[in-house]
Amino acid sequence: MVSEPQPDSVSVMRLFATQLRREIQSTARSPEEVINPLIFLFLAITLFALSIGGGAEDLRERAPGIIWVLVLLANMLSLESLFRRDYDDGTLEQMLLLAQPVFVPILAKIVAQWCMSGLAMTLLAPLAALILYLPTSELPVLLLTLLLGTPALSLFGAVGAALTVGLRRGGVLLALLILPLYVPVLIFGAGAVTEHMVGVGVDAQIYWLLAITMLALTVAPFAVQAALRISVEQ
Amino acid sequence: MLLKVADLACQRDGRELFAALAFEVGEGECLEVRGPNGSGKSTLLRCIAGLFADYAGSVETGRYLYLGHKLGLNGLLTAEQNLKWYQGLVGAAGSVSEALASVGMAGYERVSCQNMSAGQQRRIGLARMLIAQAPLWLLDEPLTALDSAGHELIATLIEAHLGRRGAVLCATHQNLQVAGSRTLELGT
Amino acid sequence: MVCTLGLLKEFWHRLGSPRWFYQISGGWLKAFSALAVLLLVTGCVWGLAFAPPDYQQGNSFRIMYVHVPTAIVAQSAYMAMGAAGVVLLVWRMKLADMVLATIVPFGMSMTALALLTGAIWGKPTWGAWWVWDARTTSMLVLLFLYFGIYALRQSIPSQETAGRACAVLAIVGMINIPII
Numbered sequence: 316m317v318s319e320p321q322p323d324s325v326s327v328m329r330l331f332a333t334q335l336r337r338e339i340q341s342t343a344r345s346p347e348e349v350i351n352p353l354i355f356l357f358l359a360i361t362l363f364a365l366s367i368g369g370g371a372e373d374l375r376e377r378a379p380g381i382i383w384v385l386v387l388l389a390n391m392l393s394l395e396s397l398f399r400r401d402y403d404d405g406t407l408e409q410m411l412l413l414a415q416p417v418f419v420p421i422l423a424k425i426v427a428q429w430c431m432s433g434l435a436m437t438l439l440a441p442l443a444a445l446i447l448y449l450p451t452s453e454l455p456v457l458l459l460t461l462l463l464g465t466p467a468l469s470l471f472g473a474v475g476a477a478l479t480v481g482l483r484r485g486g487v488l489l490a491l492l493i494l495p496l497y498v499p500v501l502i503f504g505a506g507a508v509t510e511h512m513v514g515v516g517v518d519a520q521i522y523w524l525l526a527i528t529m530l531a532l533t534v535a536p537f538a539v540q541a542a543l544r545i546s547v548e549q
Numbered sequence: 550m551l552l553k554v555a556d557l558a559c560q561r562d563g564r565e566l567f568a569a570l571a572f573e574v575g576e577g578e579c580l581e582v583r584g585p586n587g588s589g590k591s592t593l594l595r596c597i598a599g600l601f602a603d604y605a606g607s608v609e610t611g612r613y614l615y616l617g618h619k620l621g622l623n624g625l626l627t628a629e630q631n632l633k634w635y636q637g638l639v640g641a642a643g644s645v646s647e648a649l650a651s652v653g654m655a656g657y658e659r660v661s662c663q664n665m666s667a668g669q670q671r672r673i674g675l676a677r678m679l680i681a682q683a684p685l686w687l688l689d690e691p692l693t694a695l696d697s698a699g700h701e702l703i704a705t706l707i708e709a710h711l712g713r714r715g716a717v718l719c720a721t722h723q724n725l726q727v728a729g730s731r732t733l734e735l736g737t
Numbered sequence: 738m739v740c741t742l743g744l745l746k747e748f749w750h751r752l753g754s755p756r757w758f759y760q761i762s763g764g765w766l767k768a769f770s771a772l773a774v775l776l777l778v779t780g781c782v783w784g785l786a787f788a789p790p791d792y793q794q795g796n797s798f799r800i801m802y803v804h805v806p807t808a809i810v811a812q813s814a815y816m817a818m819g820a821a822g823v824v825l826l827v828w829r830m831k832l833a834d835m836v837l838a839t840i841v842p843f844g845m846s847m848t849a850l851a852l853l854t855g856a857i858w859g860k861p862t863w864g865a866w867w868v869w870d871a872r873t874t875s876m877l878v879l880l881f882l883y884f885g886i887y888a889l890r891q892s893i894p895s896q897e898t899a900g901r902a903c904a905v906l907a908i909v910g911m912i913n914i915p916i917i
Contacts, residue, residue, distance in 0.1 A: 325640035333637025337623070337630070344625040344661075405619025408600055412615055413638045413681065420638070474909050478902050482892055491888050492906060495881040499916060502874065530912065538909050541826065545901045548602045549893070562895075603897050 327419050334410075334420035338427035341400070348396050349431040356389040356436060360443050371448040378447035379457065379508035386436050386461065387468065387497050391490055393432040394472040397424065398480040398543065407480075408547050411540075418536040421543070425473045425536070433465025449508075456511045460504040463524040470528070470535035471496040477542035481549045500527055550575050551685045551716040552597065552613075557606035559589065559596055566592055567735055570606070574685070576714040579707060579730035581721055588736025590720035591618065594689050597718065613685035620674040624663030628654065628673050631662060632680055639681040648676045653702060667694035675706060686710060688719040700726065753830035780806075797861040804854035807847050808876065812914060814844035815879060818886075819911040822904030834900035837907065838890065845883040852876055875916045882910040 342349055363381045367373055401407040414420050440457055443449075449457065475493035479485030507520035550573055558568040566589030574580050582590050595601035597608050598615040622631045632645045649655055652672040662670055671694050678686060691703050704726045707717050711727075719725060751757050784802030791798035818840045825833035855873065856866045867873065886903050893899035 325638070329637060329640065333634060336637075337626070337634045340630055341623055341625050400623070403619070404623055405617060405621040406623055408615075408617070408619070409621040409635075410638065412598065412600070413635070471909070474905070478889060478906060485892075488888055488892055491881075492885045495878045495885060495913070496909065498874065498878045498881075499913075502871075534909065534912075538905055542902065542905045545898055545905065547600055549895060549898050603895070 325415065327416075330414060330419045331423045334423035335427055338424060342427070342431060348393065349435070352389040352393040352432060353435060353439065355392055356385050356439075357443070357446075359385045359388070360446055364446055375448045375450070375512075376509075378444065378449040379453075379505045379512070381447060382440065382443050382449075382457070383460075383501055383505040383508075386433075386465065387494075387501060389436065390432050390465065390468045390472060391493065393428065394469075394476045394493075395486060395489060397428050397473060397476045398546075402480045402546070407543065411543060411547060417540050421473075421539050422536050425469050425539070428473070429466055429469040433461070433469055437461040437465060450512075453508055453512055456517060457508050459521065460507045460524060463521065463528055464500045464504040467500050467524070467528040467531040468497060470531035471500075474535055474538045474542060477539045477546060479546075480543070481546035500524065503527070550609075551611060552718060553607075553609040554597065555607045555609075557593075557596065557604060557608065559592055559601075559604040561589070561592055561603070572733060574716045574718055576684070576716060577711050579711055579717040579719065579725070579727050580733055581719050581725055581730050582733045582735060583721065584735030590735055591689050593735065594687050594718065594720050598687050610685060612683040613687055614678055614681055614683045615687045615689075616674055616678065616691060617689045620670055621677070622662045622670060622673055625661065627659050627661055628665075628676075629658035631673065632676060635677045635680050641680055641682070643680065645680070648679045649673075651679055652676045652706075653698070668696060668699055671695055672699065672702070675703070678706065678710075684715050686715065686717045686719075688717065688721075690720055690722065692721060692723050692725070753828065753832050755831055755835070758832055794862060797858065800854050800858045804851060804858055807854060808851040811844055811848040811851050811876070811879060814840050814847060815882070815907075816911070816914060818844065818907045819914075822907040825900060825904045826908075833904075834897070837900060837903055841883060841887050841890065841903075845880065845887065848876065848880045848883060852880065871916070875913055878913055882906075882913060886910075 360381065363377075363385075364374060367377065398407060401410070410420055411417055437458055440461055441454060444451070444454055444457060472489075472493050475489045475496075478492060479489045482488065503520040503523045507517040507524070510520070511517050552574040554573070555571045557570040559566045570593070572580065582593060584590050592601055594615070594617070596604045597610060598613065598617075600615070600617075623634075626634075628649060629645050632648060636642065636645070646655065646658060649657060652675050654669060654672050654676065657665070657669070657673075662673060665673070671691070675691070686707075692700055695703065700723075707719075707725065707727050710717060717727075717730075780802065785799050788799065788802070790796045818837055821833045821836040821840070824830055825837065852873075855876070859868065860866050886906050889906055890899045890903050893902055
């Protein structure tokens with residue numbers, strides 16, 4: 316016998332840590348999955364800066380919207396590969412079969428994806444603000460909205476990714492499915508920074524973002540679990 | 550009784566694969582599922598494993614391990630990392646190196662799975678049957694890509710498992726060479 | 738009391754059988770069609786022709802008689818779709834799958850109509866065909882959600898899987914309804 320009989324249930328922390336460690340190991344061996352969306356983000360921001368001809372004033376007004384929309388899109392790029400590798404090599408079905416409870420490794424995957432996209436983008440936001448002439452007084456609000464909003468993006472996006480992972484050309488369909496869910500986050504996130512720039516209080520938007528993220532955190536892992544089962548059963 | 554199937558009917562892409570299928574697998578028993586290509590062997594295994602939902606009938610089973618067409622190994626990671634993940638997933642403890650040695654892959658701990666041949670990857674896949682223990686094994690064409698030494702390995706592992714009062718349900722083209730195994734024919 | 742519960746349970750399970758539903762819905766269809774035509778004609782004529790003009794907005798306000806019902810139906814249809822989704826996933830009734838599939842084009846056209854009539858109302862009232870406030874935006878999001886469910890259904894070859902995937906999406910999209 317090469318291993319001892321296992322205990323009846325695995326501790327949730329150990330399950331979470333196991334999956335998180337695997338995500339880190341996997342990403343370390345293919346860093347381009349993380350880096351490419353971030354490069355896209357800055358390339359696209361540069362494109363906007365170049366195309367909106369005028370000076371600092373024009374860019375400054377539009378900066379929150381531009382940054383938020385591009386964060387959304389870059390996030391979607393990194394979501395495509397959230398479950399695809401595991402689906403292709405059969406790891407996903409094993410995870411669904413063996414893990415109890417299943418939503419724990421799923422949550423670990425989403426957390427890892429958030430760290431590598433949403434969190435990374437939040438940390439790089441000051442650079443984006445610089446390119447678009449966003450004043451540094453707006454930085455705290457920008458960072459806060461990104462920090463509170465990007466988890467919701469990762470969570471909702473995971474639902475879309477789970478639904479489309481079994482499809483061959485799921486890319487555009489993924490966008491179609493999750494952009495409607497992203498709209499409230501976009502409205503509150505970009506709206507908060509824009510309002511703050513003109514001196515209006517933004518407590519409401521911050522609370523809304525927090526509420527949406529909390530709701531996503533409660534609902535999304537189970538929706539993802541159901542969607543993964545459906546995708547795997549195809 | 551580790552597996553009980555009653556009145557199982559299944560169709561795929563509008564084609565009926567099998568109907569009113571019933572069988573049981575008890576402790577120490579090995580059942581080989583045979584049939585031509587497309588007769589529904591893999592689908593049957595997936596129905597039992599819970600990975601295919603479009604079936605009618607009842608499947609009763611306890612804990613099981615499923616080894617399918619897709620190996621369940623992340624190519625980017627090493628054998629050791631993959632097997633440690635399985636350990637963490639099911640809460641097992643024990644030595645990964647011993648498991649690798651049991652399938653004839655000693656010393657391959659730090660080799661990436663994508664740098665291995667198909668047969669070697671299959672052996673790593675088998676190693677996880679030793680790490681995550683379960684009474685029932687569902688094997689889908691385990692002999693694929695294995696050489697004759699590999700065939701012997703499978704037979705040895707299965708016989709050891711049956712000796713531990715486990716059970717095996719196996720879809721296969723070729724003879725497993727396991728003593729006392731029954732056969733179920735599909736597509737007839 | 739127990740008897741009623743038993744009857745209700747039986748009705749619920751009978752309702753799930755497509756064959757039984759097909760038989761009785763034939764009769765229902767005739768009755769409901771007649772009622773629908775009657776009510777629609779009455780409502781349209783009454784609202785668009787007989788109702789007095791609004792003291793502030795004049796006659797342009799008549800489009801409200803079409804706009805409000807279509808908006809209500811669009812939202813209710815989505816909630817019905819969400820409920821059908823829950824029934825499909827929990828009780829695995831094939832009928833719920835059919836309900837979901839039928840509501841999608843219907844809800845889509847109702848939402849589009851609501852947006853269109855809203856724009857028609859908006860031009861004389863606000864001076865603009867479209868404004869980006871919370872309600873209009875979330876109605877637009879509702880339309881995109883319908884599109885998404887439709888697209889998902891089309892792209893999955895297996896009927897049963899497509900139904901369940903759409904059910905999950907419909908349920909997640911319910912978050913949008915309170916925002917509207």
